[in-house]
Amino acid sequence: MDIRFSQLQCSSSSVSLCIDEWQIGADQSWGVFTTEGDIGVLLGQLLTGQCLSKHTGYRGDITGCVAADVAVVSLLEQQALLEEILEFDDSESLGYTDPKTTVFGVIYAQCHDNALTHQLLQQLDLIHLSQSHFTHLSTGEGRRVMLARAVATQVPFLILDEPYAGLDVGHRQTLTQYLQDLAQTKQMLVLVSREEDMPDWIEHVALFSQGKLDSVMTKSQWDSHPVVHQLTAQSGQQSEELLALIRRHRHSAHFSNPVFQLHNGRVAYADKVIFSGVNWRIDNGVHWQVKGPNGCGKSTLLGLIFGDHPQCYSNDIDIFGKKRGSGESIWEIKQHIGMVSSALHMQYRVNCTALDVIVSGFYDSIGLYQKPTQQQVAIANEWLTILHMSHLSKMTFKQLEYGQQRLLLIARAIVKQPTLLILDEPYQGLDYLGRRLIKNSLELIAKEHLSQLLYVSHYQQDSLESIEHYIEFVQDENHQGYRAVVSGPCIS
Numbered sequence: 001m002d003i004r005f006s007q008l009q010c011s012s013s014s015v016s017l018c019i020d021e022w023q024i025g026a027d028q029s030w031g032v033f034t035t036e037g038d039i040g041v042l043l044g045q046l047l048t049g050q051c052l053s054k055h056t057g058y059r060g061d062i063t064g065c066v067a068a069d070v071a072v073v074s075l076l077e078q079q080a081l082l083e084e085i086l087e088f089d090d091s092e093s094l095g096y097t098d099p100k101t102t103v104f105g106v107i108y109a110q111c112h113d114n115a116l117t118h119q120l121l122q123q124l125d126l127i128h129l130s131q132s133h134f135t136h137l138s139t140g141e142g143r144r145v146m147l148a149r150a151v152a153t154q155v156p157f158l159i160l161d162e163p164y165a166g167l168d169v170g171h172r173q174t175l176t177q178y179l180q181d182l183a184q185t186k187q188m189l190v191l192v193s194r195e196e197d198m199p200d201w202i203e204h205v206a207l208f209s210q211g212k213l214d215s216v217m218t219k220s221q222w223d224s225h226p227v228v229h230q231l232t233a234q235s236g237q238q239s240e241e242l243l244a245l246i247r248r249h250r251h252s253a254h255f256s257n258p259v260f261q262l263h264n265g266r267v268a269y270a271d272k273v274i275f276s277g278v279n280w281r282i283d284n285g286v287h288w289q290v291k292g293p294n295g296c297g298k299s300t301l302l303g304l305i306f307g308d309h310p311q312c313y314s315n316d317i318d319i320f321g322k323k324r325g326s327g328e329s330i331w332e333i334k335q336h337i338g339m340v341s342s343a344l345h346m347q348y349r350v351n352c353t354a355l356d357v358i359v360s361g362f363y364d365s366i367g368l369y370q371k372p373t374q375q376q377v378a379i380a381n382e383w384l385t386i387l388h389m390s391h392l393s394k395m396t397f398k399q400l401e402y403g404q405q406r407l408l409l410i411a412r413a414i415v416k417q418p419t420l421l422i423l424d425e426p427y428q429g430l431d432y433l434g435r436r437l438i439k440n441s442l443e444l445i446a447k448e449h450l451s452q453l454l455y456v457s458h459y460q461q462d463s464l465e466s467i468e469h470y471i472e473f474v475q476d477e478n479h480q481g482y483r484a485v486v487s488g489p490c491i492s
């Protein structure tokens with residue numbers, strides 16, 4: 001397709017897109033870097049012809065695009081598919097897995113071709129998961145299925161919005177090679193907000209800022225472009241403002257050691273062992289990073305702490321001075337924990353306003369069901385100001401783009417200054433500036449011990465200086481699952 005945008009202006013309720021002139025030549029694939037603003041969804045809706053129905057429409061021209069020949073892979077699409085399956089699926093209650101909801105079924109539904117489905121399962125390292133229920137997948141596993149599903153449609157043009165988000169190092173490397181091969185037969189727009197995610201094989205780069213096409217360039221021009229250095233400086237000040245807000249409303253409970261302890265932890269589903277023999281003790285003031293490949297059980301382990309994993313009662317756990325299952329209420333535990341994760345993002349399906357999402361952090365609720373105090377509302381409004389989201393305060397959560405939703409959920413987790421702050425891949429869906437802001441802020445929170453961090457990220461670049469303790473899952477030759485290795489100062 002030879003697509004031309006001319007004098008294009010388009011907006012949804014929360015973001016806008018503006019392109020004076022842009023030509024995506026026939027057979028060209030482009031890298032798209034966005035510094036600020038979530039343009040992937042609008043771009044996808046424009047090119048798949050959904051913009052006229054979902055939004056007020058657009059002004060200007062787009063020529064050369066055949067909407068039916070375009071498929072989109074994005075976090076929002078993944079969330080929509082999960083919701084769709086959860087809504088119509090009775091598998092859990094009927095005690096069997098509906099074939100349409102397995103990894104195989106989800107991909108096969110797009111092509112009705114056994115050979116192609118098997119090929120995609122192979123290429124994207126999904127064979128071992130082919131009979132798994134789509135809603136049970138880990139974040140990285142789900143991302144790979146979404147890509148396989150889009151390729152299975154066999155359309156010639158793909159929009160890949162943050163295709164590397166949630167993938168571990170190994171899968172990011174294989175994906176780069178896979179996309180390079182795919183580019184021989186398909187056109188692609190690969191949208192990234194991390195400079196390191198821009199694939200080397202890309203020849204053309206479009207740079208967007210605040211929804212506007214700023215410039216187009218070759219990949220080698222991009223490699224020496226100063227934008228990333230400029231942005232680094234910009235995000236520093238915002239983080240200081242955020243920290244000042246947190247310091248002003250600081251309050252935290254103190255617990256004696258250990259804050260959390262897991263003895264011989266084990267999680268298994270039917271005959272599939274995820275991990276076993278895990279011993280982990282968290283003492284006051286120590287920040288931890290949880291490491292390991294996609295599917296090793298990082299989120300599962302954090303779910304045992306947070307208390308929303310069904311197997312937390314079959315494990316031997318001490319938390320905040322109580323033995324789990326000793327009659328403590330889940331809310332007693334949760335009031336000391338702030339949580340950000342893809343699972344929580346998925347669960348946050350209520351239609352409350354942006355402001356209420358932040359306030360709901362004071363009550364650990366999904367949605368807001370109590371009348372907040374004036375002080376709580378004032379603090380939440382300060383958060384919105386620092387996040388540059390004040391103008392969106394009355395928008396409902398669902399009206400916002402994925403990255404905006406994610407920023408609110410991060411604010412929701414931090415707002416009550418919890419003892420434990422669990423951040424399970426917190427940056428997913430954030431643009432460059434959003435990610436820098438949150439990372440700088442977490443670094444400062446950790447340094448000043450305003451909360452104790454339990455942190456997961458697959459990117460070396462996301463490492464926080466204040467984290468010196470690691471629990472890493474490694475494959476165990478004796479069991480089928482993983483075991484954990486802990487390391488850090490004073491741990492031998």
Ligand SMILES: Nc1ncnc2c1ncn2[C@@H]1O[C@H](COP(=O)(O)OP(=O)(O)OP(=O)(O)O)[C@@H](O)[C@H]1O
Pocket residue numbers: 132136137138139140141166168269272274292293294295296297298299300301
């Ligand atoms: N109900 C279930 N039945 C079977 N397997 C399950 C179920 N729930 C989760 N799993 C599997 O448990 C494994 C661990 O999932 P988890 O989300 O903890 O991984 P993770 O280490 O956080 O991965 P990622 O890096 O991709 O986020 C995955 O392979 C997932 O498919």
